[in-house]
Amino acid sequence: xxxxxxxxxxxxxxxxxxxxxxxxxxxxxxxxxxxxxxxxxxxxxxxxxxxxxxxxxxxxxxxxxxxxxxxxxxxxxxxxxxxxxxxxxxxxxxxxxxxxxxxxxxxxxxxxxxxxxxxxxxxxxxxxxxxxxxxxxxxxxxxxxxxxxxxxxxxxxxxxxxxxxxxxxxxxxxxxxxxxxxxxxxxxxxxxxxxxxxxxxxxxxxxxxxxxxxxxxxxxxxxxxxxxxxxxxxxxxxxxxxxxxxxxxxxxxxxxxxxxxxxxxxxxxxxxxxxxxxxx
Numbered sequence: 001x002x003x004x005x006x007x008x009x010x011x012x013x014x015x016x017x018x019x020x021x022x023x024x025x026x027x028x029x030x031x032x033x034x035x036x037x038x039x040x041x042x043x044x045x046x047x048x049x050x051x052x053x054x055x056x057x058x059x060x061x062x063x064x065x066x067x068x069x070x071x072x073x074x075x076x077x078x079x080x081x082x083x084x085x086x087x088x089x090x091x092x093x094x095x096x097x098x099x100x101x102x103x104x105x106x107x108x109x110x111x112x113x114x115x116x117x118x119x120x121x122x123x124x125x126x127x128x129x130x131x132x133x134x135x136x137x138x139x140x141x142x143x144x145x146x147x148x149x150x151x152x153x154x155x156x157x158x159x160x161x162x163x164x165x166x167x168x169x170x171x172x173x174x175x176x177x178x179x180x181x182x183x184x185x186x187x188x189x190x191x192x193x194x195x196x197x198x199x200x201x202x203x204x205x206x207x208x209x210x211x212x213x214x215x216x217x218x219x220x221x222x223x224x225x226x227x228x229x230x231x232x233x234x235x236x237x238x239x240x241x242x243x244x245x246x247x248x249x250x251x252x253x254x255x256x257x258x259x260x261x262x263x264x265x266x267x268x269x270x271x272x273x274x275x276x277x278x279x280x
Contacts, residue, residue: 006123006166010048011061011097013226013265014239016068018164018195019103020081020257021222021241025160025191026107027080028247035111036158038104039151041144041179042165043116045126046101050094063226066094067264077257080107100162101127105134112136115151117144145175152187159187164195173203177210180244184215191245192216198238200229208242216244218280222254224261228270237270251277 009015029036050061068074069085084106088096098106101116108114114137118124124141131137140147148161163179165172176194183192196207212219223240230237243250258273265271 006044006048006099008058009060010099011050011066011094012064013060013224014064014195014197014236015061015097016064016081016261016265017222017224017239018241019098019100020078021243021254022100022103022160022162022193023081023084023107024077024250024253025193025243025247026104028249029158029160029191030107030109032158034158035109035113035156036160037113037115037151037154037156038101038108039115039148039154039159039161040100040104041117041148041161041163043101043118043123043127043139043144044099044120045118045123046099046105046116046130047088047126048097048099050097061094061097063267064265065097069094071264075257075260077253078260100164101131101137104160105131105137108136110136114138116140117142117147119143145179148179149182149186152183152190154187154190157189159190161190161192162195163192167197167203170203173207176207177214180211180214184244188215188217189245191243191247194242194244196240196242197236198223198225198240199236200233208240211242211244212278214244218246218278219244220246220250220254220279221274221276222258223274224258224265225270225272226265227267240274246277246279248279251275251279 116139220243225238227237262271
């Protein structure tokens with residue numbers, strides 16, 4: 001579907017979880033000298049103006065990154081994520097927020113590469129403009145689900161792939177699993193991170209179960225709930241990241257950070273986190 005615009009949600013609690021973990025994964029891969037690729041199947045615009053009409057409509061960033069970016073008590077595990085946010089807002093006013101490609105761009109090294117897919121016409125234009133001088137990046141106006149397999153295995157035999165669809169179309173849940181089944185056949189050692197919304201619908205539970213059954217060496221499932229689910233069943237009350245082939249150091253760093261995020265981003269007594277894993 002082409003109606004989804006992430007600009008409405010930029011910098012919200014789900015972005016905090018997703019982008020903090022993305023930075024964690026990239027920093028781990030940076031520990032080895034050998035280059036790698038960052039692949040984003042649903043890249044969005046790359047950067048977002050928080051003073052735009054889209055972002056201001058619901059001002060979701062106020063209860064997300066807005067609660068964190070200038071706090072002095074954040075744990076060390078959040079330092080790199082917050083540093084990137086602050087560098088995007090050097091005048092001390094929160095006006096800009098990087099999307100996933102923006103965070104990856106800051107963390108990747110000179111020999112690493114970005115491979116970005118975005119199908120939405122407007123977002124593709126913005127993404128291309130935001131990365132027009134980035135020689136490390138290749139951008140395609142295409143369905144990332146369909147074309148991920150064309151990049152695997154990557155030339156350096158190392159890659160971090162983020163799969164972050166809008167899930168407005170219920171078929172996205174099935175396509176995530178099918179795409180990863182093919183990806184793991186082609187490139188079983190890759191690191192794959194899947195973002196998902198916490199909604200009161202069966203597709204979310206089935207997605208997590210299906211991801212746990214995939215033939216990866218290990219997995220980590222992290223979720224952050226910020227509010228009690230609504231009685232009418234509508235709305236997103238949190239989000240999660242499911243990581244296939246995660247670094248062995250990730251569970252400890254996640255477990256040390258999530259209580260802080262629950263306290264900082266929680267909106268009522270329903271705020272909580274979950275952490276499940278099978279690390280090889």
